[in-house]
Amino acid sequence: MHVTHDAPLAPLTTLGLGGPAATLVELTDPGDFTEFVAFVEAGAERGRPPVSLGAGSNALVHDDGCSAPVLRMATHGIRRRDRSGEERVLLEVQAGHSLSDLVATTVGEGLTGMEMLTGIPGTVGATPIQNVGAYGQEVSDTLVAVRAWDWQARRRVTIPAAACGLGHRTSRFKGTRRWTVLSLVFALRRSALSAPIGYRQVAAELDVDLGARVPLAEAARAVHAVRRGKGMLLECAHPGERSVGSVFLSPAISPARATELRARNAPVNSFPDGSTRVSASWLIREAGFGPGRPVAPGVRVSSLHYTLVAEEPVGSATAAGFAAAVEIVRRRVHRHTGVQLTAEIDYLGDWEQHSAGKEASLPFSDASHDGSVTLRIKG
Template sequence: MCDTVPSSDVRTTRVVSPEQLRDLLAETGAVVRPAVPLSELTTLRVGGPALVAECDSTDCLVATVRALDDAGVAVLLVAGGSNLLIDDAGFDGVVVRVRNTGVEFGTDSVLAEAGANWDELVAASVAAGFGGLECLSGIPGSVGATPVQNVGAYGVEVESLLRRVRLLDRVSGEVRWVEPAELGFGYRTSVLKHSDAAVVLAVEFRLDPTGTSAPLRYGELARVLGASEGETRPAAQVRAEVLRLRAGKGMVLDPADHDTWSAGSFFTNPVVGDDRLDQVLAAITAHLGEVSVPTYPAPSGTKFSAGWLIERAGFAKGFPGEHAPARLSTKHTLALTNRGAARAADIVELARTVRDGVRERFGIVLEPEPVTVGISL
């Protein structure tokens, strides 16, 4: 689901010798690891080799990114690796591993550094008696990635929880706090996504000190909690049910379960503008007959369920079969999974097949949610 974003063109990329690169990184405090298989750093477990510079503090992270930018070296930022699809050829530059993990609770907020594990932060907030983050339980990845793609689940989006975000401006070199209004949030996006202009260093979230959950806006979750939509429940109770629901869909990381070797939901739920809505609904009727189509209001049109469209386009759970190295999850058709030996090319082939099938049947183009590196779908 979430991870920091690739960024490689703030400066014109130049050729830097291995010796120059080694000397440059030695001055920043980063720990350098050559030729690391990036499959080791991503939840999809694909990706070729790259030089990795690990930054365990914010000062090191800032110094490393500034130095590489000044030298014109391409940079790829990686934290949890849960929202990345990296080419089998790897990355021709430096992978900066974001590993600053400090967390500090206030009376009604929490300040977390970008490299902190997201679900561990949610768990800690609930254990400390706070509410607010519980609906986002079980999402893999880092804290710093959550505002990048406006992470959301079970009726809650990060946008509604943010107080401020600390950024490194890669053009000016300035470090500053920004307000949520500056980040241009939308459905699974922000001005930070697919951009190399800034690096997230830390995030501050509002919390409810009473331990009460956010209002329940997701029907499935409200039902299992015996609540009406809009009601609240104790945050710990909501977290437990969210984790149970996510695990049932293969959306909680488990090294022994290949259904979780994924990037979470691979496609975003598509939004169809009012000018095309009748055309899309007619295509669905022509293919399926008169059926009930799950749709939801969206600011720019009508949102459709990507998982529903994928299944109705003929792609069942486990597609294309048990011997394929990359398959749709056996628990949830929205996840593309590595069955143990897949390469990036296998994931891409499956993604294209599913995307093209939905487009041909219903006239809707599904957009990938993961950030792709060296790959075009």
């Protein structure tokens, strides 16, 4: 367990924004977690739950940083629990393990269930928080249980997947610091072939029909190629852009709105939780945010994908500016399309105490109506 004070958090996030952690603890050995609990309970904050941080690929840290202790999960390791001959293989994976490495391991070992998650940045411990998913697969497809520390009950708990409230990019863990995820148990199936290809772009990349099953490694390669084309891989982000992925959820819409938007050629898809959703990227484009368009100082629409990015080197961009840009896009999309966008990113740090219950005026104007915008942040 490694403790530092006044530790910059920006370099620990993919956006590169935000202030320092008053106390940052990095945990590499799962066996040190008990010591960490004692450290938190003996600290000035007396048991106030820490902020858990993985690879910072879905996080916007406040410019003033984080006064609560920040725990960076850097534990690694996969423990296999399988019996020869059985089709199902159980894997227990430490929270700090890289998701990309886990996916590569499962594909390499001939296990299906995660091959479409290739190229998603971040740690395994963060995956249940928003039920990470892409191209037809979600963590909920393979998750068996979450092992966590419950800061409210002050004990280790094992939460079965069915009790995790996993939905479309959400779970009971989203928006609360009650649990620190320690490890996850997944069940995968032995198979040389992938799950059925459910996305047109992936099918086109493979030159197969929708619903086809292909060798695992080919499916992963095709998803990787599609993501590369959209700039949705960290390693191929456009030079000068720092990304936090989609920023917005694809919003759920009513059947009537789905019919109306389909008639306008909007990508409208059905999801495993029963919801029908329209692509957030399409809505952003419809609202007139073209590639590269500046939205707030140092924050613009990506040149590769309809999402917000911070300009690099980070100079004029601030976390407050990024949050303001999120609000500008949200309001304009609503005005132009009637659909409400919700942010997918997690606001970490002192947002709550700076904005609790009040609206903060921000020094940016929405170019569409020249008025200053206000921001309400829930923390």
